[in-house]
Amino acid sequence: MEKQMKAIIFSSAKHFIVTLTAAFIGLLSIGCQSTQAPTGELTQVGPTPISTAISVAQPTSRPLSTAADTISSQPQPTVITLTVWATEGFTPQSDLVAEQLSNFETDNPNVKVKIHLKNSSGQASALNYLRSAKEVAPGVLPDLVILDTGDLPYAWRENLIQPLNDKLDRTIVQDLLPAALKLGAVDGQLAGMPFELDLEHLVYNTTLITDTPLLWTDVLSSGVSYQFPAKGRAKQLGDASLSHYVSAGARLVNEEGAAKVDEAALLDTLNFYQHALEQEIINADILNVSESYEQWEQFLSGEIGMTHVSAHRYLTDRRMLSNARPGAIPSAKGAPVAIGHGWVFALVTSDPARQKHALKLIETFMQTDVNANWATRSAVIPTRQSAFYLVANDDPYWLFLSNYLQAAIPQPAFEGFDQLSRALQQAVEQVINKEASPDKAVQNAVADLE
Structure with missing residues (x-):
């Protein structure tokens, strides 16, 4: 009898341990589940197998976003490259030109400027390149071109350039010397912006x-x-x-x-x-x-x-x-x-967005101090009145020029x-x-x- 009682107690104890172990494993599994992100919905406890409960609670896998990801996903500003056709006397190698281009690109970080050199006259002149490119390769046309004032009327009447009327800073246009304004005007329109003058x-x-x-x-x-x-x-x-x-x-x-x-x-x-x-x-x-x-x-x-x-x-x-x-x-x-005689900036592009930046570039080079420095370094006559008086001071030769320019x-x-x-x-x-x-x-x- 005593042996039978010991057997029953041993059996009950063994069953209790197995049950307790299973319960512990289940609790352990549920505890592990709780470390996962919540699903937003409570799950009823019942006979559902543990593996199924974990499967339901598993969130959709998705990488964590970072600041770098946020920045790269934002649209970046488009860089515009302005093309300028110039002559040998107007090159990026000139200290003044390089300085002004650098200032312009700093003030306009989404704009870059590339200068391509053309001959001053003859078959390889900027005017002849404008003529041929318009017919056979309009895609290579520049945004701005620098022209001899003798070529300006031909470029204008052949519709190779755009009018500048009411597009540039009025204070610059109103400050032009009368002789310079005559050089830039064709058929009553401002066809080019003169930046140097000679006679x-x-x-x-x-x-x-x-x-x-x-x-x-x-x-x-x-x-x-x-x-x-x-x-x-x-x-x-x-x-x-x-x-x-x-x-x-x-x-x-x-x-x-x-x-x-x-x-x-x-x-x-x-x-x-x-x-x-x-x-x-x-x-x-x-x-x-x-x-x-x-x-x-x-x-x-x-x-x-x-x-x-x-x-x-x-x-x-x-x-x-x-x-x-x-x-x-x-x-x-x-x-x-x-x-x-002289040289002018002329606008070629008809695209409004590109025109906006091209006009800003012209205005950069037409600032009074820049126009005066250009004239001094190049030994020519500045085209703005304010620049002229800055250079002239009380020099007798410049006084002579101020009067003689009326005859130009x-x-x-x-x-x-x-x-x-x-x-x-x-x-x-x-x-x-x-x-x-x-x-x-x-x-x-x-x-x-x-």
């Missing part, structure tokens, strides 16, 4: 001439050699003869706007040349000279008493000019004329001018070479234009 004027040896020769009669009575470039360019009238012709009162077009030879003005000009030849004040050698700098060494050596010089050359060599004085190019009636006109570029210019140049050559009288040369010019 030719007279320079004479003060040991030979005491008073500035203002009129042609002053030149003839001086008895001093007066040499100027008379060859012209590409068989067209050069700046010197064009200045003489227009100062004689020449009208370049008739009432209908067509090119015309002003016979009276041309005759006066050719008579002046003939009288100067007879008095040996000029000679036929000037027909071999296209640019004023070609005679500069002769003037410095004293071989020439009067000649023409660009403001750029005068500013560059000014320290060498101890016995020289500037003056207006002598005229027929005391109203001198100077042919202005752009190089004519209307339809028919090329043919007119060739006819006028031929008349000049005929008289200086003594191939025709002034009257006959005028008749030939009229016939050539018809």
Whole structure:
């Protein structure tokens, strides 16, 4: 009996231990489950197997987000690359240009600027590249282009560039020198923003001439050699003869706007040349000279008493000019004329978003201090009045320029001018070479234009 009781107690104890162990394992499993993220729904305790309960409680696997993930998932600003076609004198290697580009890109971190160099003239000029690219590869066209003021009218009338009216900071446009504004305007529209200006004027040896020769009669009575470039360019009238012709009162077009030879003005000009030849004040050698700098060494050596010089050359060599004085190019009636030249920024892109940044770039280079520094370093005339006075100070030469600039006109570029210019140049050559009288040369010019 006693053995039976011990067996029952042992059996009950063994069952109790097994049950207790199972319960402990179950509790342990549920405890492990509680470390998982809650499902948001309570699970009824019951006969559901443990593995199934754990499966239900298991959350969807998802990686934790980090700050870096958040930043990378946000849309990044698009970087715009502005393309500028420039010439050799306007390169990123220039300290001033590099400085301004750096400032611009710092102020506009999503904009970069790339400059591609083109020739100043000829077949590889920026103008010719604009023409060809528009037809065959418009995708390579720049956002901005730097053009010679002589090319600006052609680019405008061929619809290669965009108008700048009411697009740039008004304070900059209103601050332009009148001569500069003339250079940038075509057909009454602001086609380009001039950033430098140049023109030719007279320079004479003060040991030979005491008073500035203002009129042609002053030149003839001086008895001093007066040499100027008379060859012209590409068989067209050069700046010197064009200045003489227009100062004689020449009208370049008739009432209908067509090119015309002003016979009276041309005759006066050719008579002046003939009288100067007879008095040996000029000679036929000037027909071999296209640019004023070609005679500069002769003037410095004293071989020439009067000649023409660009403001750029005068500013560059000014320290060498101890016995020289500037003056207006002598005229027929005391109203001198100077042919202005320069360089402009022109807008090419028609995309509004790109235009916005391109215009900002123009404005960066047109700030008063930048325009003044550019002029000083390049030995040219600044185009903003505020920059001009900053450079000029009380310098007598700059005072002369401020007055002489009132006589500046752009190089004519209307339809028919090329043919007119060739006819006028031929008349000049005929008289200086003594191939025709002034009257006959005028008749030939009229016939050539018809």
